[in-house]
Amino acid sequence: MIEIIDLAYLRVGAANLEEAVQFATETIGLQEVRREDDRIYVRGDERDHDICYVQGGVEQHVVGFEVASDIALEAAFNELAGAGIDVEWGSEGGKADRRVGNFFSFSDPTGNKFEIVLRPHKSARRYFPTRDAGISEFSHVGLKTTDALRDERFWTTYFNIHPNDWIGDAGLLSFDAVHHRIALFPADKHGIQHINFQVDSIDDIMRSYYFLSEKQVHIVFGPGRHVTSGAMFLYYEGPDGMIYEYSHGVKIIEDPNYRPRQYPFTPEAFCAWGAKPDIPEFRD
Ligand SMILES: [Fe+2]
Structure with a gap:
């Protein structure tokens, strides 16, 4: 049994990154965290980021779930692999861009993509939006x-x-x-x-x-x-x-x-x- 302890992040494809981030900051009330390559990160809490907008469409949608330890992460990988589910360890670049210690990915039967992650970063600064949505x-x-x-x-x-x-x-x-x-x-x-x-x-x-x-x-x-x-x-x-x-x-x-x-x-x-x-x- 894989013990998820928290939601870590979402990755969301955006046809127009600027438009997505403008809506996130000026309308939703999220804070822009950083921009890297074709990604823009935003948050509304103590997480490093809640959403990473990625250039693209629905094929970029990912839900990240956190597990508590590297042992739990490895056991989770082995359990899904043993059940015949396609699982793939994340790359070094992938870990860095997600701000996690390690992760692997898989899909559900519908085709939604997920990542099980270890030690997602928290932000060292409090969330401070430009629009106060509460x-x-x-x-x-x-x-x-x-x-x-x-x-x-x-x-x-x-x-x-x-x-x-x-x-x-x-x-x-x-x-x-x-x-x-x-x-x-x-x-x-x-x-x-x-x-x-x-x-x-x-x-x-x-x-x-x-x-x-x-x-x-x-x-x-x-x-x-x-x-x-x-x-x-x-x-x-x-x-x-x-x-x-x-x-x-x-x-x-x-x-x-x-x-x-x-x-x-x-x-x-x-x-x-x-x-x-x-x-x-x-x-x-
Ligand atoms: Fe809801």
Whole structure:
């Protein structure tokens, strides 16, 4: 069993790096960390970076997960290799550009790319954005899946990942007490579906709602409150069609007897307040 202890970073392909970073800093409220070659790094917490934008498209999307030790990293590599999954150690250049001690990569059955990493750097300076959106941390990622039950089985078989609720077949999965760290999202191809940043309060969500509306940013869903995690949320669309989310108040599951709940795939199951996700299934 591979013990993931944290989300490390995302790598996100951008058709226009300048546009992606301008949106990240001026609209989302992230801080630009550095520029190297065809990469620009941004963050909203104590990590060295939360997102590394890379010149390209969805083929560049990667989710990084952290394990606790070099022994755990090697055991993880061997476990996946032993199960017949293609795994590949990272190069020296790859380690340097990711700011990690070591890593290897693999893909899930849908074709999403992942990296298991050791000792990702923290920043020695506090996060200091140019726009105060109230961001406290990068908390979860939405992942497209062509078969949610199959991909959930993949995560629960090899990793300390478990479902905390389902909406239809889509699992809300976690490796720790936070209600979800991965939200599976049924789709016809692979890719990161949304990127979540926690904010300090409902006031931050509502301030951003008016800020984004005034800037004519496409609001995809919300403001609302998830029935499953209890988090209040706002989803909006950035460059390359990437969806970003602010949320506050996600459930921390401390009850050892907690059992995942099955909800139907309906708008009501996504929002307790009545907001409808702007996705094809729910368009009138
Ligand atoms: Fe989310």
